[in-house]
Amino acid sequence: IDFFTREKLEGMRSFMKLYSDTLSKTYGQWRVSSIQAAVSLGRGTYCARQLRILARAYITERKVLPINPYGRWSTTMLTDEDLLNEINLYLQELGNKITAEKLVSYLARPNVMERHSIDKTISVRTARRYLNILNYRFGEAKKGQYKDGHERPDVVQDRDTRFIPQMQQLLLRAQMFDRSGLPLPPPSSEGKLVIVWYHDESIFYAHDWRRKTWYPKDAPAQLHSKGEGISFMIADYVSAQFGWLVSPDGLERAR
Template identity: 55%
Template sequence: MLADEDLCNDINLYLQEIGNDITAEKLVSYLARDDVREKHGISQSITGQYSDGHERKDVVDYRDKVFLPRWEQIKDRIRTWTSENLPEYGPLCGKRIIVWYHDETIFYAHDRCRKNWFHKDASAKPYAKGDGHSFMIADYVSADFGWLQDIQEQANAAIDLVHELYPDYEHIFIYDNATTHLKRPDGSLSALSKRDANGKLVYNPDGSIAKEEREMEPGTHPNQFKGMATILQERGYNVDKLKAQCNKKFNCAPPALNCCCRRILFNEPDFVGVESILEKTCKERGVQVIFLPKFHCELNPIEQCWGYGKRLYRFYPESSREEDLERNALECLDKVPLESIRRSHKFMDAYSKGLDGRQAAWAARKYRGHRVLPASLMADMEKENMK
């Protein structure tokens, strides 16, 4: 593409036009403009944020069949705001729910926007080498109250805070789908740990032996794991022609439910319903946990908070001192306006209406400033050929 001199010249003019504020996203948006594509004969679509698994079948299934139904159950008890940022009042079906979104980010001491256009004969200005010191922040944010300030320990501390500060509300914590958040207690029932050969003793999460001696029926497996096939046969499954597992990585072709013994066990309610350590910790203290779908950072308003804070941070005087980094980063996050968090539900509304990732992104851009999508959405999509 860049071998085309006319296109290169137009790109150079565009970059010069936007000055210091150069980002890859702006260049992608420029190349996606209809006038630019028509002028330079660009026919191939520019790959965007939804090429990383966003529309993968298992991810979409979780989003549409697990996450969104849970959101539908609670949304009528969550406070909403008008386009003027005024709270909307209406009948409540139970105690008011406060949703707290969790995430983490890293600030770097030398994170500055340094891209610019200079004359080829201009002298180079020296800058500090590397990103400098880093400062990691993990926090919770809600559209009602803003920021809340080891995941399990942080969850317990957060529960203490929300119960102390906001005792009149029911609280829900929303986390991303990271493995650290989904970790189950050691010794939990898991289809991934079952074997098709002799097994070992089973232990409880506290380290004690769960099954030391047990009569087996038929009694041909003393102190040994029967194997997945035997367990499934005892429960009425015909597994004569099934393999133990589809491949080494257990990557069964979707939407398979009974392609191998491990997949059948994996989908059994006893295995699916095992809670993570985080869910168990919060549930014991009266707080629900909801996990976001994978690759759906647009559903977490805290991502916009990080971006807003980092944008402010880049205007602060540069310093290599760790104490300056920490103070400036926290100060910038304190300046994030609640209004930006309260417009975060457009994507959930879009997915609830059956839109895919590409259509949802289009709707979020078109109705920028709206909290939810208007009734004219489908008609507008028809006009824009977005169906």
């Protein structure tokens, strides 16, 4: 069966399942069940209304009406299975650089138009609709954990057995402050007062760019390296007592 017939049947099946299943939260609610089914297809109220028409017709006459539940156009190029497969391959080649404009340009190529008997180009809006139908969603890629080594076993062991205990001992002799920034009573531990200077940094990357594009709806999360391209770090030191680290005359800074 063609693409839209399959999608119609799946939408109708989902709709009737939501309506008739006693375990469904929308059991017995005709309109609400249709909306839920439309949402599961990535569509809206128009699709829900068409699903209700299709379901009534099937219940009454046991046949599926030739209705496209995804919009008001009569035909779509995506019913051509060969073109559909070709578009999917093209989108896979683009990877995370998919845009509606690129799909428009691809379908406007003379060889593609000739091969699939396309007589006119599509608009950007239509390309976005096609991407939605093909289960692509515009947004940021799902993120896995960063591969920065912070949770390596040797790093965790050093943090827990050396760094944290040592910092706890030093903080016993450091001036502490409450949540309002007011100093607490001086530390009672013997020894010199410890001044803690914290290292603060910001890193900028040469290849910082927007991360929103069209991704497959069910695309898995990917591991991302921490940063892209050459990095530029701006670092400084700060203390609760003295602020940013500067020279005694205030003319030179650690940054």
